[in-house]
Amino acid sequence: MMLIGEVSKQSGCHIETIRYYERIALLAPTARTEAGYRLYREQHIQQLRFIHRARELGFSLDDIRELMSLKSQPQLPCQSVEAITEKHLQGIQQRIEHLNSMAQELRHVAASCSGGDIAECRILGALANPANAHDGNVP
Amino acid sequence: MMLIGEVSKQSGCHIETIRYYERIALLAPTARTEAGYRLYREQHIQQLRFIHRARELGFSLDDIRELMSLKSQPQLPCQSVEAITEKHLQGIQQRIEHLNSMAQELRHVAASCSGGDIAECRILGALANPANAHDGNVP
């Protein structure tokens, strides 16, 4: 049986984060000492490592909630796990594409700026006009 | 002079968002009708389009605040604008890299799963172990 500080070290989750997970019921409430200190066992460390790792991979806490629930039903087919993972991966892909298109536009905009004063700054100029605009004068 | 609904249509910003920008002082308070309705002019549409475009490119509202402040000082050199843009671009790059590494790990993990029951699910298995783990049995 360990206190939360030890669990924090072993799981990689901050103390406040562990308490937060308990508060949102991602973790069940633990046993307590007479003084009210939370008591943990090895099993909790495993759970927290699982959560920590899943967070590193970008899963939302809702995803993780589902994954943990599935994990506790070993006889089910693992399709649902794959589905969650696949969907998450697609979300990441979309975010990457979104960021890539932003980066491309930004580079384009930034490249058009050749120093000088703000009055002539092409970056600010580009921001003043609607999206399209691979340059070009507006009539 | 226009009311906020018209401004919303012309700028692409939601009504609530426009009010929000005013509340956080990204926009100066506008004139009002006797009944208290906000009144806008062409100039405000320009400002909101600027903000909207900058948001599309991922700039934070703090960045935008600075950009707008710079914009109003046309005699300054545009270095600061370039600096903000450059820094923002780097932030985007980092996020892309982070997402890419997550995606790669996720694909690796997902590929190792060959169906079956949750008890044997490799995805959940991989989440149970710390980061490294290009597979491999843990002794």
Next chain:
DNA sequence: CCTAAGGTCTGTAGTTGCTACAGAGTCAAG
């Protein structure tokens, strides 16, 4: 003149996943 529909107002709470206190209690060592 009255009503109904649509626009607008303020203020507040919710979203996500934490993080950072304040203020109080607990515990072990010296």
Next chain:
DNA sequence: CTTGACTCTGTAGCAACTACAGACCTTAGG
């Protein structure tokens, strides 16, 4: 018995909105 380290609860903050509730205003139609 005091000091320091640890823990507790509860609350507020972050970013950038979004979504109400409940009230007020305006205008067109009957």
